[in-house]
Amino acid sequence: MGGAIYIHIPFCKQACYYCDFHFSTSLKKKEELVMALAKELKLRKDEFQDQTVETIYLGGGTPSLLTIEELQFLIDTVYNNYTVTEHPEITLEANPDDLVPDRNRNSMSPRAQSRGLIFKDYKAIGINRLSIGVQSFFEDDLKIMNRAHNALEAKQCLEEATKYFDNITIDLIYGIPNMDLEKWNANLEMAFSFGVNHISSYALTVEPKTALDNFIKKGTYPPLDDHLALQHFNHLVERTAKEGFVHYEISNFGKPNYFSKHNISYWQWKPYLGIGPSAHSFNGVQRSWNIANNTKYIQAIQKEELPNTVEHLTLNDRYNEYIMTGLRTIWGVSFKKIANHFGQDYVQHLKMLSKKIVERGLLVISTEQSDEKSHNYILKATPKGKFLVDGIASELFILN
Missing domain, CATH: 1.10.10 (Arc Repressor Mutant, subunit A)
Incomplete structure (x- = not known):
């Protein structure tokens, strides 16, 4: 039976105002964390001894903050400890600002020194699918969300990425207050113009204790409009269909042969291992999740203990x-x-x-x-x- 491995990279340059995922904006423990991820993979290999790994997903956080060597180390660890299918889908989540060269700005990520170099490196270590967090092609939207990249970087990134990868998905957010239908359509048309074969699109939501939640409560940001979000969603469904996308999951639209194999494994109840702080796992009868604390996670793994909570599903x-x-x-x-x-x-x-x-x-x-x-x-x-x-x-x- 086939299964999936998800590896959570809990680092980001800055906190997006809407995000409630587990991450840290400090990279002080990055090297320790990478070693702990590899060690957890080794500690848990017996859980997957009857499975063939069909997909590997490096998510976060921002996995594109890791060096090529660190990413290769994690992928090699999977291959060295698990049975991996001949042609696995290996996805890397990335932000546009990590994928375009910029010698004029300090960055925590390993920037490419020339256009295309980073994409060649990714392909060389086995990554064959990119998930790029665009969210919007408009500057004002990106600032409102406190994204680390700007609109130009989003376009430059896709211009380069599509030269090296055909299996690319981008994230787009709809239901943003003050975004009219014309502007939302412009976002979609821009995505289509780059020829991407997959789009994941989500309504902006207010998660408890996020900065966005605080802004709305204080009245410094307008409340979300469900009617607007529905209008955007309906237009999204209509336009993607005209462009040949299949609406195969509520938030996911893919051209034929470009559906996310990794996400489908979740929806079709295949077993999966979640590696890293806050990551979830499922084996058919029980679900488990790791502690959402980088320091405590590292300390436990170093002692060869699994810092997780297990729930037996009725x-x-x-x-x-x-x-x-x-x-x-x-x-x-x-x-x-x-x-x-x-x-x-x-x-x-x-x-x-x-x-x-x-x-x-x-x-x-x-x-x-x-x-x-x-x-x-x-x-x-x-x-x-x-x-x-x-x-x-x-x-x-x-x-x-």
Whole structure:
């Protein structure tokens, strides 16, 4: 069976105002942390002895702050301790300012000394997919979000990256207050102009205790507008479809053959290891997550202890997670799979609770390539229901 490895690099140059991921803006412990990541990979190899690693994802934080040598060290550690498929998908999350040369500004990242050099280095160590955090091509949006890069760097980065990589995804944020539809469309058109084959796009959200949360409470930043976000989302769905993208998950749009294999492994319940502070893991019956503290993480790993919390998932927990992930994707929720994994009582529960939601036009039951006897009906979100899918899924949960 195939599985995935996620490696969390918990460093950033500065804190984006909306972000609640675990990271540090101090690089003092970078070398220690990289060694600890490698050691955790070695400590946990027995957990994956029956798996073949199909994808490796270097996320964060900002993995592009690591040197080529550090990235290669981590990738080599995976290869030296795990069974890796012949052509794994290896993704690196990166920020535009780390991928373009800039000799006039001090930087914490290993900047390329000439155009294209950094991309050649990435390819040489096995990275074959880039996830670039653009967020917006407009200067005012980037300043509002406190991004480390500027609009010019975003464009320069993609101009160079697309010369060396065809498997590139970019992040774009919609629902930003004061961003009208014309400006949002301009962001999309700019992305299309570079020929990227995948876009991950998320509504701006207010997470507790973030700077954005504080600004809105103080009245120094306008509150978010759900109607505006819905307008942006609908336009995103329409325009990407016209450009040949498949809307295969609520926040993900890919050309055929460019879907994220790593993310699909999450949605299709494949086992995955999360390495690094705050990283989550899943083996089919239990979920675990590492402590979100760099110092404590390093200290524990150095003692050969795993600083994690383990949650054993009940049958109801696993059912609820399947409903949540399934409804977010084009593959939907399979009645046959529910019958096989959870039992007929769960099928009946889903049929009962989904009936009214189907009547509201938010869900649809597909009988494509199936019949009633096979119980292989597929429950999917309709175009109207996609924007509301997380709330819809919660209505179908079974509470312990």
